[in-house]
Amino acid sequence: MTLPLVEALHGRPTSRRPVWVMRQAGRHLPEYRELRERVGFQEAVSTPEVAAELTLQPVRRYGMDGAVIFADIMTPLEAMGVPMTFDPGPRLRPHSLAEIAALGELDPERVAPVAGTVSRVRAEAPSGTAVIGFAGAPMTLLAYLCEGGGSRDFMTLRAELRRDPGAAGEALGVLARAMHTYLELQVEAGADVVQLFDTWAGLLDRDRYGALAVPAAADALAGLPVPRIYFAPGAGHTLDLQKAVGAEAVGADWRLPIDAAWDRAGTKAVQGNLDPAVLLADEGTFRDEVGAMLGRTAGRPGHVVNLGHGIDRATPPRNVAAFVEAVRNGPA
Numbered sequence: 283m284t285l286p287l288v289e290a291l292h293g294r295p296t297s298r299r300p301v302w303v304m305r306q307a308g309r310h311l312p313e314y315r316e317l318r319e320r321v322g323f324q325e326a327v328s329t330p331e332v333a334a335e336l337t338l339q340p341v342r343r344y345g346m347d348g349a350v351i352f353a354d355i356m357t358p359l360e361a362m363g364v365p366m367t368f369d370p371g372p373r374l375r376p377h378s379l380a381e382i383a384a385l386g387e388l389d390p391e392r393v394a395p396v397a398g399t400v401s402r403v404r405a406e407a408p409s410g411t412a413v414i415g416f417a418g419a420p421m422t423l424l425a426y427l428c429e430g431g432g433s434r435d436f437m438t439l440r441a442e443l444r445r446d447p448g449a450a451g452e453a454l455g456v457l458a459r460a461m462h463t464y465l466e467l468q469v470e471a472g473a474d475v476v477q478l479f480d481t482w483a484g485l486l487d488r489d490r491y492g493a494l495a496v497p498a499a500a501d502a503l504a505g506l507p508v509p510r511i512y513f514a515p516g517a518g519h520t521l522d523l524q525k526a527v528g529a530e531a532v533g534a535d536w537r538l539p540i541d542a543a544w545d546r547a548g549t550k551a552v553q554g555n556l557d558p559a560v561l562l563a564d565e566g567t568f569r570d571e572v573g574a575m576l577g578r579t580a581g582r583p584g585h586v587v588n589l590g591h592g593i594d595r596a597t598p599p600r601n602v603a604a605f606v607e608a609v610r611n612g613p614a
């Protein structure tokens with residue numbers, strides 16, 4: 283059975299436009315919050331039965347074309363020996379570039395629970411639903427490691443990239459190799475698609491983005507035998523550089539019209555790009571915006587419908603259902 287999500291990522295025509303939502307397996311869902319009252323975040327990620335259940339909750343509820351594995355971009359770093367907690371975002375000790383380069387390789391055994399989740403989800407998901415594996419892009423992982431957690435502007439990262447670009451390149455190389463291993467493992471376990479999240483790379487200027495973030499992301503994705511999505515929100519100023527990552531698709535945030543973002547990137551496929559805030563509005567309002575977005579790519583195979591970033595946790599589930607229905611009833 284062909285998967286609409288996979289077909290679209292190859293730029294081939296599909297009978298329906300595939301749709302899924304970033305952060306769909308999370309806090310906007312009452313069934314997620316109910317389960318998380320009993321199970322901590324890290325325990326959920328490292329228990330394949332629980333992680334598979336959380337992955338499948340939104341698929342059952344909405345009939346999404348993609349099931350994104352319940353884990354975090356920081357999960358493989360924990361497996362590489364970086365202690366952290368989640369509150370709700372990751373918190374860890376700030377690391378020097380030399381310490382990051384010394385993290386070495388990822389031992390696949392230590393991320394075996396994620397592989398277990400992937401194979402469970404592949405076995406349990408509806409046959410037309412693609413299983414989406416993912417990793418954090420090296421630059422975004424470097425940002426969390428240098429800073430010791432989330433930050434509005436990741437000033438430490440931006441300073442470190444200038445202080446010692448050579449050491450930054452080495453640290454990125456180590457992270458790229460580890461994420462390549464991690465993604466390979468997910469593909470072997472049954473992932474049909476992979477996505478690389480470069481959430482913070484958009485904070486960089488074009489020079490550093492092109493010289494450091496792009497080659498590291500390309501190395502993480504090189505040679506994987508499934509279609510690949512590269513997503514760097516807030517990075518419209520680098521869309522023309524993103525093609526060199528080598529992914530079949532780029533993710534587009536909501537800041538540019540989807541066709542403009544797609545043309546700038548010049549990739550086979552594009553994913554996005556409704557503003558997540560739209561789903562907080564009333565249904566009449568967002569139906570118009572969904573229609574306008576679909577109209578911009580009508581008749582052009584290769585559009586995977588999604589939001590321009592993760593779903594907001596205050597989003598009413600009925601609006602997500604209405605969004606999926608509007609896509610299904612829209613032009614192919």
Ligand code: 1CP
Nearest residue numbers: 304305306307308352353354355370371372432479481592
């Ligand atoms: O309390 C909770 O429920 C924990 C919140 C949470 C969840 C549900 C975190 C902590 N991570 C996750 C799951 C998660 N994270 C998924 C799988 C579920 C899905 O997508 O449906 C994925 C793909 C991620 C990826 C992720 N984690 C990104 C990249 C995506 C993006 O939105 O740009 C980033 C930047 C993170 C870091 C992170 N982990 C958690 C939080 C709250 C954050 C972001 C905020 C911060 O940096 O502090």
